[in-house]
Amino acid sequence: MRYRNSDSFRHEQADKIGVLVTNLGTPDAPTKPALKRYLREFLSDPRVVEAPRWLWWLVLNMVILNFRPARSAHAYKTVWTERGSPLLFHTEDQVKGLRQALAAQWGDDLVVDFAMRYGNPSIDSVVNRMLDQGVRKILVLPLYPQYCASTTASTFDALSRCLQQRRWMPEVRFVTQYHDDKGYIQALADSVQAHWQAHGRAERLLFSYHGIPQRYLDNGDPYHCQCLKTSRLVAESLGLDKGQYLTTFQSRFGREEWLKPYTDETLKALPAEGVKSVQVICPGFSADCLETIEEIGVENRDYFLEAGGESYQYISALNAEPGHIQALATLISKNLEGWQVSDADERKQRADAHSKQ
Ligand SMILES: C=CC1=C(C)c2cc3[nH]c(cc4nc(cc5[nH]c(cc1n2)c(C)c5CCC(=O)O)C(CCC(=O)O)=C4C)c(C)c3C=C
Numbered sequence: 001m002r003y004r005n006s007d008s009f010r011h012e013q014a015d016k017i018g019v020l021v022t023n024l025g026t027p028d029a030p031t032k033p034a035l036k037r038y039l040r041e042f043l044s045d046p047r048v049v050e051a052p053r054w055l056w057w058l059v060l061n062m063v064i065l066n067f068r069p070a071r072s073a074h075a076y077k078t079v080w081t082e083r084g085s086p087l088l089f090h091t092e093d094q095v096k097g098l099r100q101a102l103a104a105q106w107g108d109d110l111v112v113d114f115a116m117r118y119g120n121p122s123i124d125s126v127v128n129r130m131l132d133q134g135v136r137k138i139l140v141l142p143l144y145p146q147y148c149a150s151t152t153a154s155t156f157d158a159l160s161r162c163l164q165q166r167r168w169m170p171e172v173r174f175v176t177q178y179h180d181d182k183g184y185i186q187a188l189a190d191s192v193q194a195h196w197q198a199h200g201r202a203e204r205l206l207f208s209y210h211g212i213p214q215r216y217l218d219n220g221d222p223y224h225c226q227c228l229k230t231s232r233l234v235a236e237s238l239g240l241d242k243g244q245y246l247t248t249f250q251s252r253f254g255r256e257e258w259l260k261p262y263t264d265e266t267l268k269a270l271p272a273e274g275v276k277s278v279q280v281i282c283p284g285f286s287a288d289c290l291e292t293i294e295e296i297g298v299e300n301r302d303y304f305l306e307a308g309g310e311s312y313q314y315i316s317a318l319n320a321e322p323g324h325i326q327a328l329a330t331l332i333s334k335n336l337e338g339w340q341v342s343d344a345d346e347r348k349q350r351a352d353a354h355s356k357q
């Protein structure tokens with residue numbers, strides 16, 4: 001059979017609404033085999049590495065997957081917790097918070113769940129489970145505030161691949177970005193204010209975002225502009241002048257030029273320019289993960305201090321903080337506007353009307 005079927009149609013069945021929150025995904029364990037599986041899936045995605053397929057297949061299989069899994073497994077071991085990967089448990093907590101925040105308004109017929117673009121739980125498995133539960137409308141919220149084809153569009157690709165297999169596809173809404181959403185900006189500004197209250201202010205606030213190849217920007221990806229705008233809006237909300245904050249890009253991969261300025265090079269250079277204290281925030285990461293905890297929290301701290309910096313603080317991601325959950329719940333509610341869950345009476349009326357036909 002070519003298509004995945006639904007149960008035979010019944011007029012009285014529930015029309016549930018699904019909210020699917022997604023993130024990038026993470027390995028199942030901090031081990032070489034788990035990393036090999038994860039990196040193979042991630043780096044085989046043509047949205048992530050835009051290169052001639054045959055050439056990239058050779059580089060990936062002959063070089064990268066022979067060396068990187070061991071190195072990455074070592075890094076993941078340093079951030080791994082009893083609850084597993086930070087990215088996974090923060091996402092679980094976010095979804096728990098969102099279920100609570102949305103339950104009062106929507107009740108049981110709103111199904112809130114999460115999936116990962118790579119690894120587990122997969123988008124395919126969670127969407128199929130939702131549809132089998134009677135979900136007829138799905139709102140997808142990738143937790144990437146800034147649109148990027150490598151992340152956002154890739155998530156849409158995975159969703160679309162799943163729906164291509166289904167006989168009865170749902171109505172779909174897909175949030176492509178929320179980089180200038182009022183609640184999101186406010187949650188970031190509040191988190192910086194709370195950090196300042198506890199630790200005082202540094203000479204510079206550095207906004208660091210995951211990088212992408214410069215070529216993707218040249219080809220029209222709006223990611224770079226959206227990152228700069230998020231930084232500006234947060235800085236304005238905090239009353240910072242242009243000279244008091246910076247935007248940089250981290251996590252380079254491979255040899256080609258990525259978005260500049262690079263976070264590591266900036267932090268190595270700042271002390272020589274007289275900047276001895278920095279606070280770093282990563283607004284593009286809605287949850288702490290390897291790239292924030294290890295790369296920003298440890299590696300870049302060392303660069304700054306070794307270059308003569310005196311004070312380096314990382315302001316953690318918004319994770320499942322109440323202000324973040326509130327902002328996301330509001331964003332979800334806004335995007336659900338006009339969609340209603342059918343109540344039991346309405347379903348019965350529908351079934352009665354049908355039986356009279
Ligand atoms: C090869 C190119 C990569 C692109 C392009 C890229 C874009 C991109 N990534 C994120 C968010 C995350 N990336 C994370 C890890 C990670 N990213 C890459 C490569 C590219 N990312 C690799 C190889 C890895 C794995 C770690 C490693 O081996 O170094 C993570 C962390 C996941 C975790 O498990 O903690 C996140 C989150 C964004 C937002 C983005 C483009 C905008």
Ligand SMILES: [Fe+2]
Nearest residue numbers: 024210251291
């Ligand atoms: Fe990445």
Ligand SMILES: [Fe+2]
Nearest residue numbers: 224225226228
């Ligand atoms: Fe730009």
